[in-house]
Amino acid sequence: MIMEEAIPPVFKKRFQVLLDDEYDHFIESINQPPAHFIRINSLKINIESGLHRLEELNISATPLPWYSAGFRVSGNYKQLPFTREYSLGYYYIQEGGSMLPPLALNPKPHHLVLDLCAAPGSKTTQLAQMMNNQGAIIANDRVFRRITSLGHNLQLCGVINTLVLCEDGRHLSTRIPHKFDRVLIDAPCTASGHLRSKPHQFSIKDFQRIKGIQTLQKGLITSGFRLLKPGGHLVYSTCSLHPEENEAVIHHLLSHSPDAGIVHPNVPGLKSHPGLTHWEDTQYHETLHDCLRVYPHENNTDSFFIALIRKEN
Amino acid sequence: MRKPKSSPLIVDEEWESHVWDLLFTQFGIPKLKGYRFLLSGKKRIRLISEVASTLLPDVPYTGSSGLYIGEYSPRAVRLTMDGAMLLGQYATKQIIHLTAEQAKEWMQGESINYENKQRGYVIVYHKEDILGCGSLSQGILHSFVPKTRRPKHP
Numbered sequence A: 001m002i003m004e005e006a007i008p009p010v011f012k013k014r015f016q017v018l019l020d021d022e023y024d025h026f027i028e029s030i031n032q033p034p035a036h037f038i039r040i041n042s043l044k045i046n047i048e049s050g051l052h053r054l055e056e057l058n059i060s061a062t063p064l065p066w067y068s069a070g071f072r073v074s075g076n077y078k079q080l081p082f083t084r085e086y087s088l089g090y091y092y093i094q095e096g097g098s099m100l101p102p103l104a105l106n107p108k109p110h111h112l113v114l115d116l117c118a119a120p121g122s123k124t125t126q127l128a129q130m131m132n133n134q135g136a137i138i139a140n141d142r143v144f145r146r147i148t149s150l151g152h153n154l155q156l157c158g159v160i161n162t163l164v165l166c167e168d169g170r171h172l173s174t175r176i177p178h179k180f181d182r183v184l185i186d187a188p189c190t191a192s193g194h195l196r197s198k199p200h201q202f203s204i205k206d207f208q209r210i211k212g213i214q215t216l217q218k219g220l221i222t223s224g225f226r227l228l229k230p231g232g233h234l235v236y237s238t239c240s241l242h243p244e245e246n247e248a249v250i251h252h253l254l255s256h257s258p259d260a261g262i263v264h265p266n267v268p269g270l271k272s273h274p275g276l277t278h279w280e281d282t283q284y285h286e287t288l289h290d291c292l293r294v295y296p297h298e299n300n301t302d303s304f305f306i307a308l309i310r311k312e313n
Numbered sequence B: 001m002r003k004p005k006s007s008p009l010i011v012d013e014e015w016e017s018h019v020w021d022l023l024f025t026q027f028g029i030p031k032l033k034g035y036r037f038l039l040s041g042k043k044r045i046r047l048i049s050e051v052a053s054t055l056l057p058d059v060p061y062t063g064s065s066g067l068y069i070g071e072y073s074p075r076a077v078r079l080t081m082d083g084a085m086l087l088g089q090y091a092t093k094q095i096i097h098l099t100a101e102q103a104k105e106w107m108q109g110e111s112i113n114y115e116n117k118q119r120g121y122v123i124v125y126h127k128e129d130i131l132g133c134g135s136l137s138q139g140i141l142h143s144f145v146p147k148t149r150r151p152k153h154p
């Protein structure tokens, strides 16, 4: 938990501007203990049996309004990682907000999908589940030691449609000849949206890193967009609240790629705010309104930013 | 930073047929469509969907592509836990069912007493769960549940 007094003034000021009259609700919600979530891995167990087994383990599960395989858990949930059911790969522990980008991307079983920043694989395993282990996913991450946990999670979840790659995502478009139906860029970020679950990450140093991270994020989205087929969809997401890591990056892509257009993600049951069309002195493309800002006080998850982009034919 | 291995995986149809033959002879698992086998290192069999396998030539191997489903030897395949979970449902023989108590011990990696006329590798069930693949010999069922997958509360 984090107390309002512990929020560095520079953050506080921007949160007040960003949240406006919802600021108090926002602060109240980040002072709550984080909620806990799991995904039932339907590659290994069907949802109904998965729920039944949770009951036997004395774990209560409330379905998320926006995803039939996602659940908020309470009761004996802390024991879950030590159970046989977990060892068998029936469940995957994943923050509720983190389930949103794959839902916005909405891959189909026959698709060729690229997950550009994939480790440790929460979203890759979810994508594989949504695709019913069909089609193909290339899961890439630049950091080789994180590839190990990605591999472990793919194995645990029984994923067979994924190839793992270890490259700098900014240069991938020159390394592989394929074009993808779907591209996910769950970008490295300052993680300023993890205020509840990881308050220790909430530091002024992160704020100073924003510029450098933004350059990396722009490089990743440019490369990811190049790897997209005409007519294909790309999701750019971060767990940061800072417009510099979100709208500014999308604005950069739109300004340099006339064939990029924003689409409003269709995630029924999710409460969200529109993307910003200006921040401080900068005016962004009007269509950024169709991006999603997800705040903790609305869905009881961590914060997320999600942009769905289509490459025109 | 450790560099990824660059050695390619072998996709060889003759060897793949041999693996399917072994699975059929051992467990009665029929040849299934849409899957390809890859050999990683000397013994590791990885299974990958057919569509994903078509991308292999363009994706330098990092050791984690596809699902590690078993250890190959020319006479038998020893399935991994996830291999047994995926393919074991099609098995028609070499299947055993454990009691709750036996399942607990076996999941901890312990060998257990198990009198049975079957010999060799078996698909291990408890109720509707496939727990993995074990090896039966002389009244003992050996467990191959890897350390990282042994639950504290089995």
Ligand SMILES: C[S@@+](CC[C@H](N)C(=O)[O-])C[C@H]1O[C@@H](n2cnc3c(N)ncnc32)[C@H](O)[C@@H]1O
Pocket: A098, A116, A117, A118, A119, A120, A121, A122, A123, A124, A140, A141, A142, A143, A146, A167, A168, A169, A170, A186, A187, A188, A189
């Ligand atoms: C937010 S995390 C991804 C989380 C992951 N999508 C999941 O759901 O489990 C961002 C990832 O980007 C990776 N990364 C950082 N720079 C990168 C680059 N230049 N190319 C590819 N991946 C990069 C990091 O190693 C990190 O694993």
